Amino acid sequence: MKRPGSKNNVNNNSATADDANSSVVVEQKPKIELRKEIGVMQGVGIIIGIIVGSGIFVSPKGILQESKSVGLSFIMWAVTGVFSALGAICYAELGTTIPRSGGEYIYVLQVLGPLPAFLVLWITFVAIGAVSTAANSLLFAKYCLTPLFVGCEVPEYLTRMTAFLSVAMLCAINCINVKLATKTAVVISVCKVSALVIITVIGFYYFGQGKTENFENSFEGSDYGLGTISAFYQGFWAFAGWNYLNFLTEEMKRPSRSLPLAIIISLSLITVIYVTANLAYLAVLTPDQLIASHAVAVTFAEKTMGAGAFVMPLFVAIAIFGSMNGEVLSMSRAAFTGAYEGHFPTALAMVSAKRLTPMPSVLFMGICTLVFQQLFTNQLDYLIELTGFAFMAIILLAIGCLLVLRVKHPELPRSLKLPLPIPILLFIITSFICIITLVKSPKESLISICVMLTGLPFYFVGVVWKRKPASLQGKFDKLTEFVQKFLLVLPQEKPLD
Template identity: 55%
Template sequence: EFEYFVAVIMGDEMKKEHQRQRTVSSISHASKKTKYKSLIQLRKDIGVFEGVSIIIGVIVGSGIFVSPVGVLKYTDSVGLSFVMWLIAGIFSTTGALVWAELGTTIPRSGGEYIYIMKTFGSMPAFLCLWITFILIGAVATAANSMIFAQYILQPIFGSCEVPVTAVLITANLGIMTLGAINCYNVQWATKMAIVFTVSKVLALLIIIVIGGVYLIRGNTESFVDPFSGSGFHTASIPMAFYQGFWAYSGWNYLNFLTNEMKNPEKNLPLAIILSLTLITVVYLLVNVAYLAVLSPQEILLIGQSSAAVAVNFADRTMGVMSWVMPIFVGMSVFGSMNSELLSLSRLTQTGAEEKQMPEVLAMVSYKHLTPMPAVIIITLLTILFQFYRNAFYLIELAGFAFAVIAAMAVCCLLYLRYKCPDLPRPFKLPIIVPVLFLLADLFIGGLTIYQQPFDSFISLCLMLLSIPVYIIFIAWTKKTEIID
């Protein structure tokens, strides 16, 4: 039997309001809650190695195995595609460093949500929570679970199409297994992140080594006149960028786990720098390997089917052992799902602690010291979205939504630099770094609106839907409590 205790962290205004309204019984309750809060906390089990594993676990999912097709499609040349991969890597690394400063300045779990909450207040923070929880988090995890099931079942069904029912059952079993592990022991979840990180890095190293062998043998046709046919059209730039950026998405997730990190002031920026540098280098080498084996035309043809580039790469180079690659892709996505669930459950818990989600989601298992209710709700939402056929379309919309969140988070950093210059900052960037990141983010967002006005409008409507939800369920509830 599990017992739960709520560890609710209240802001200054809520504390003052509580002091005005408290009674003798509430004083007694508060003292008990303070006692339990000091006893029941999440374990600090995440060091540098675990942090690097979590970041790589989130980022290296299906993207590097699939998105080279999209980058090549929108750039029309090998050389420009490498430029876009490098730009996406630099952009992601810069953003991750901005998050590292925010994470060490405000050392609390919750990522950009808690930074916006502490800087700009409740309403903007709820917008961030809404976008991350609904658009980016649960939908992306659901889509990844479907991709995991598709590739893990492919060797069983061979050239036949995998039945939808089999995909759904396998996806459900996968996310429920991860949910149970994350409920039971956070150490199991972090160790699993390490195991799957090793497996996906192994898969990428196999691709790099095989590609290197083909290059040594003289397979360099794809790299002759690499910028021939480059498409510098304004309309294609943001699309090529987002295709590459998707493969890097997830660099902000470790900030959701700050409370569970050992020495976050030192380990958070170190884990971010190590993981993003490694991923950028590996991604570039993997793309070289793909093009050493497959021609640009063959890679573009892959885009007309649901296969990953890595699977076609294996069919060409690994012979009877080609069945191994779909397993590796499936394991890679499974590891990404685990890291997403681990991080998103902490965001949900933080939102509940701030009274912006049901209070039950702030509870921690007394026996296992894990945010069990938050893990369960994320798992259930993921299963629900698995039955929504247009989940991948929502993921495309989420790219623009994250650009909005990123802009808000960088504004937090700049605002704190101006308003609180003496605030302790164990990790501090030159001011030009966040400014350039903000300008690049706004530029890409503007190009997206120009290129995809309807899709951007839909994404904006989904974000604005958070306003009536906030007014009815949060702002009005607080007003009612004050009246009472």
């Protein structure tokens, strides 16, 4: 029998102590990876938060103006809602077939290769994401400050400062905690829906008072030619954003279930909300008044809410803020995935060691947004218009990837598998929209293609050029090291595959 103080006992005790200590370390030190914080409810909040932005509050006049009649405009709202829902379900199949974050970028990368994938990432992140967020931040500032400057112009420096602070606040939220960002999305979505419910209730009250004259002869003067196509195009953009949840697939709990459910619930709810809100608007405003209004919800409130009308610009501001939050949340993941694949700087694929958020990619998104915000204040709407053709081309590529996967890789597990005619029909319709856009706006479409191709020099320098001079590579490495030390970030521990 050994003594309590014998060597073997000491070693055993040390081993036990070491095991205990290592156990404590494992428990206290979380894995460096993005957490799965997004469930069905958060997914619904994110989609509603992105889609229900300024459009339904500010300018739902587009469809009415193009279709030339109240009756046809409602048909187009319903048709574009169904089309968007089917497109989103196709994306749900893509997201469950390739369960990776990054949206269209990762699907094109897997199916078509690195060059087209990089160009998709370039236009999605730089042009669509950063430019749209910059434009929304300035619009947010306008609606926040307008109630404070009744009867006079809001000073430009104050608009810029408010826009800057809104972007900074959203970047801070998204850097601190993913759950905080998703909770913000849910809270804001509730506020948006509540505002639209208020509008709907007031509108239906007017219906009850017999205000139905705007719906008499509702199809009179309808434009069934080019106007129908233009109205569809306007409606499609009103639903833009349904693809953004696919940028967050890896952070979803049980994505094979949560992604399709969140998409179906949110798109169904949004379609109903859009149709009923437009019914309410037209119960109070004539078609001419609706088309002439710069902010329909504000005009509606001024006619119906009396002294309480001042809250409507604030609701519009909240709606825009929610869209910005969704864009920062989603687009930062595009940069994160692109960096992991070697298409963006390495530092953007790192995770905060303390917060477990993609802090560098969030801050990079914020910086790009602020650059556009400050340099192109008066051209942002035009820049967004220029990306229209590229955006439709990206959707077309994604649906094409779905069809290629069906043909070449039928063996891949799919928790959601749509009847094949659905993606084929969507591919045909999207191709038709791209052709119409090219014919209707050839100059803007060609410029849009040129904007996409501006990514080529960055691709060849950053991706293709492997043997860079040691001095240049050393500077890149020092920059990555600085970002790591300054932000306390590390590469993600688990592979994304």
